[in-house]
Amino acid sequence: MSGLLHFAEHRLQEAALIFMALVYTKRILWLLKFPAGKERQAPTGSRDTTKRKGILYSWAIVGMPWAMESTRTRFFTYVQFVVFHVGVTAAIALSFIIPYLPGLIENNDTLVRVFQVVIWAACAVGCMRIVRRIVDPYMRAISSPDDYFSLVLLTVWFAFAALSAPNRPDQGEGPLLAYFILTAFFLIYVPFSKISHYLYYPFTRFYFGRSMGHRGVFPIPKSVKPAFREAAAPVQAEATATTSSH
Amino acid sequence: MEAMQRSYKAQKVIDRMAKKLNRQIAGSLAACVHCGMCTESCHYVLANPGDPTYAPAYKADRVRKIFKRHFDWTGRVIPWWVKADSVYTDEELEELKDIAFGKCTNCRRCSLNCPMGVDFAVVNRMTRGLLVHVGIMPKGVAVVSKDQWEIGNQMGVLKEDYLDTIQWMSEELVDTLGDPGAAIPIDKNGCAVMYTINPREVKYDPRTISDAAKIFYAAEESWTMPSEGWDMTNFGLFSGDDELGGAVARRVFEKAAEIRAKCVVMSECGHGYRSTRCEGQNWAGMDVQFEMESSVVTMLRYLRDGRIKVDRSKNTLPVTYHDSCNNARSCGMFEEPRELLGLVAADFREMYPNRAENYCCTGGGGAMSMSEYTPQRLKSAKVKADQLRATGAKVVVTSCHNCVDGLTDLIRHYKLDMKVTQLVNLVADALVVEKRVAVPVPKAVPVAALAGRTILVIDDEPDVRAFLTAVLEDNGAKVVTAADGDEGLALARKEKPDLVTLDISMPGKDGGKVFEAMRRDPDLRSIRVCVITGRPELRKLIYERPVPPPEGYLDKPVSEETLLTNVRKILEVAGDQKAH
Numbered sequence: 001m002s003g004l005l006h007f008a009e010h011r012l013q014e015a016a017l018i019f020m021a022l023v024y025t026k027r028i029l030w031l032l033k034f035p036a037g038k039e040r041q042a043p044t045g046s047r048d049t050t051k052r053k054g055i056l057y058s059w060a061i062v063g064m065p066w067a068m069e070s071t072r073t074r075f076f077t078y079v080q081f082v083v084f085h086v087g088v089t090a091a092i093a094l095s096f097i098i099p100y101l102p103g104l105i106e107n108n109d110t111l112v113r114v115f116q117v118v119i120w121a122a123c124a125v126g127c128m129r130i131v132r133r134i135v136d137p138y139m140r141a142i143s144s145p146d147d148y149f150s151l152v153l154l155t156v157w158f159a160f161a162a163l164s165a166p167n168r169p170d171q172g173e174g175p176l177l178a179y180f181i182l183t184a185f186f187l188i189y190v191p192f193s194k195i196s197h198y199l200y201y202p203f204t205r206f207y208f209g210r211s212m213g214h215r216g217v218f219p220i221p222k223s224v225k226p227a228f229r230e231a232a233a234p235v236q237a238e239a240t241a242t243t244s245s246h
Numbered sequence: 247m248e249a250m251q252r253s254y255k256a257q258k259v260i261d262r263m264a265k266k267l268n269r270q271i272a273g274s275l276a277a278c279v280h281c282g283m284c285t286e287s288c289h290y291v292l293a294n295p296g297d298p299t300y301a302p303a304y305k306a307d308r309v310r311k312i313f314k315r316h317f318d319w320t321g322r323v324i325p326w327w328v329k330a331d332s333v334y335t336d337e338e339l340e341e342l343k344d345i346a347f348g349k350c351t352n353c354r355r356c357s358l359n360c361p362m363g364v365d366f367a368v369v370n371r372m373t374r375g376l377l378v379h380v381g382i383m384p385k386g387v388a389v390v391s392k393d394q395w396e397i398g399n400q401m402g403v404l405k406e407d408y409l410d411t412i413q414w415m416s417e418e419l420v421d422t423l424g425d426p427g428a429a430i431p432i433d434k435n436g437c438a439v440m441y442t443i444n445p446r447e448v449k450y451d452p453r454t455i456s457d458a459a460k461i462f463y464a465a466e467e468s469w470t471m472p473s474e475g476w477d478m479t480n481f482g483l484f485s486g487d488d489e490l491g492g493a494v495a496r497r498v499f500e501k502a503a504e505i506r507a508k509c510v511v512m513s514e515c516g517h518g519y520r521s522t523r524c525e526g527q528n529w530a531g532m533d534v535q536f537e538m539e540s541s542v543v544t545m546l547r548y549l550r551d552g553r554i555k556v557d558r559s560k561n562t563l564p565v566t567y568h569d570s571c572n573n574a575r576s577c578g579m580f581e582e583p584r585e586l587l588g589l590v591a592a593d594f595r596e597m598y599p600n601r602a603e604n605y606c607c608t609g610g611g612g613a614m615s616m617s618e619y620t621p622q623r624l625k626s627a628k629v630k631a632d633q634l635r636a637t638g639a640k641v642v643v644t645s646c647h648n649c650v651d652g653l654t655d656l657i658r659h660y661k662l663d664m665k666v667t668q669l670v671n672l673v674a675d676a677l678v679v680e681k682r683v684a685v686p687v688p689k690a691v692p693v694a695a696l697a698g699r700t701i702l703v704i705d706d707e708p709d710v711r712a713f714l715t716a717v718l719e720d721n722g723a724k725v726v727t728a729a730d731g732d733e734g735l736a737l738a739r740k741e742k743p744d745l746v747t748l749d750i751s752m753p754g755k756d757g758g759k760v761f762e763a764m765r766r767d768p769d770l771r772s773i774r775v776c777v778i779t780g781r782p783e784l785r786k787l788i789y790e791r792p793v794p795p796p797e798g799y800l801d802k803p804v805s806e807e808t809l810l811t812n813v814r815k816i817l818e819v820a821g822d823q824k825a826h
Contacts, residue, residue, distance in 0.1 A: 031269065034269040045578020070360075077283070
């Protein structure tokens with residue numbers, strides 16, 4: 001292993017991690033400086049729901065695709081989300097395993113293959129997401145340069161992570177160097193980008209879940225499909241001047 | 247862009263945002279990942295395919311960009327990278343107004359569908375509040391807010407009209423039931439229930455009042471309606487004005503405490519229920535010692551406890567139920583109305599989606615009062631119209647007056663063969679009332695007088711003083727005048743007038759200081775004040791003071807008719823309060 005690769009795998013990562021931890025701490029303090037809204041009212045809704053249940057449900061909702069209409073009716077998008085984030089977890093894990101626990105993947109082709117399949121799948125999802133963000137007018141309208149860059153960054157990072165999974169610097173240090181330099185950049189860039197959303201997730205979902213639990217909205221009740229459904233044609237609007245102008 | 251001169255209002259919006267941000271809102275503004283999962287949950291999007299400007303994330307970004315530019319670090323350093331941007335002109339604020347008021351009903355459907363827990367409805371409400379604070383709002387919002395600030399209810403119903411209507415309903419009910427004990431009590435102390443309503447019921451739908459009274463009568467409930475604080479609706483929820491929200495809620499709470507009611511029951515109004523039951527205490531910053539519940543829960547309890555009997559064969563038309571956004575998505579009322587409906591209607595058909603996933607009636611968020619957005623509201627109502635028609639029902643039931651109006655409008659627009667009603671009507675129709683021994687009840691409807699009042703006019707402009715004096719004296723008032731604040735305060739102490747008309751911008755002690763001094767003076771604080779100013783932008787000088795708001799607020803130039811109408815309203819309200 002070259003000195004450069006050793007530096008990238010160790011000192012560079014450690015420095016980037018420390019930087020990220022400091023910046024994240026500052027970020028959390030920034031968020032906490034905003035006052036938390038207080039709810040004085042007595043609970044509403046079902047007596048089975050409480051603030052505590054609402055918070056737990058809210059945190060867990062990301063693992064319950066049936067709970068929200070948005071994930072239930074766009075199941076393929078939800079699967080993409082799962083694959084993508086499992087890929088992120090695998091690629092992060094790999095960035096620790098290679099420098100600190102190399103024995104775990106040494107002579108363990110199965111585990112390496114698992115890492116590679118998961119991360120390549122995430123890379124493929126990344127490509128699909130890039131295309132969707134560019135092609136879909138709704139996605140384009142809400143996307144910022146950071147949205148595109150973060151997605152491209154992660155997708156490229158996935159590719160180098162998958163290539164680095166066997167940890168064979170003897171067969172060429174290029175992918176490993178690229179992977180660890182990208183990881184360090186990723187760690188430094190994340191707190192300033194949308195990728196830091198996982199830092200906010202516990203906060204936003206905590207407060208939303210607390211409020212919705214207190215008010216009996218969480219867990220979200222099932223939208224019951226009626227047994228009787230009349231097949232009806234879509235309605236026609238009255239031809240008024242007001243609507244015809246739209 | 248930073249070198250651009252920022253308008254006064256734009257600067258105020260930014261300053262105000264710093265004060266209004268809490269952890270929930272800051273989190274919602276910072277956490278959006280632009281995943282687009284919320285897009286199809288919005289009825290505006292579904293009704294306007296191909297137009298991304300209706301997407302919840304897009305709409306939220308219009309205010310998120312300001313947050314990022316001024317409060318979030320990446321946006322402050324490299325704004326273009328995260329599409330952060332400030333706001334500079336009043337025109338930009340007007341555009342923001344069209345989004346916050348015209349493209350969103352705050353129904354919270356997108357919030358429930360956001361994987362990140364971004365509560366766009368709360369963000370949008372804050373945006374509305376920021377705009378209202380600088381006077382940028384749809385005209386209807388301004389009118390309704392003004393009525394609720396000054397008259398005490400959002401439809402400007404005078405106390406005498408309210409009491410007349412109650413009396414009318416009361417007399418009809420007594421005649422129908424043949425029992426004087428069926429009369430509607432007013433301000434009865436120590437009752438189990440203080441029943442509060444929506445002013446729409448007084449103006450357009452008094453039958454809901456008599457239906458409720460009939461149910462209370464049948465249940466032999468100890469109940470009363472209040473003479474003040476009877477409007478449980480709250481336009482502060484729609485306008486984002488927490489101060490208004492707090493003031494309105496406080497009126498209800500204080501009245502309930504005054505007459506020692508054990509429970510405040512709210513008639514079927516989604517936003518009223520949410521405002522009074524859930525948000526009111528937060529806005530008012532006070533805790534209450536009595537219970538509060540929706541009349542839906544009250545009626546269901548009567549049925550469960552056997553206090554009333556119903557015959558559901560009296561309601562045979564197929565009915566469906568529309569969940570009000572505020573009742574359901576914001577207050578968790580899902581099953582009670584369905585259980586009640588099952589007991590009083592013979593043919594109930596669920597619409598789909600329902601409960602927390604139901605679509606907005608499209609008239610929510612105050613949309614019915616914003617006529618400039620009616621075309622896009624009715625266009626977006628196509629989603630709701632399809633949903634209604636698919637049920638095959640002839641009657642759509644909802645526990646919300648706003649929804650009644652929104653649904654009625656779209657039913658007419660899309661020519662659906664349906665009518666809209668409320669649970670109280672169905673329960674009253676199905677009610678089996680047993681004959682009871684007659685008990686006489688007193689009736690008292692005080693009428694306020696306008697004549698014989700003393701009015702102090704404080705204004706530095708001689709022409710204005712002369713005009714106001716002439717108009718008021720011509721109508722029987724005794725008028726004293728002051729040319730500046732100090733003289734005004736001295737005369738107020740000396741004359742103890744019934745009303746003070748107060749200019750804001752004056753040399754020496756300005757109107758704001760005079761107003762606060764009056765409110766803080768135990769001898770003067772009960773005097774009614776009507777601010778009359780030529781500088782409406784100075785409204786904050788009055789309303790931001792930590793004292794109760796003035797009873798009236800008029801912009802110059804003021805016409806004779808407007809002046810008299812408002813003075814009369816204020817004095818009538820004052821007269822009635824004194825009578826109690």
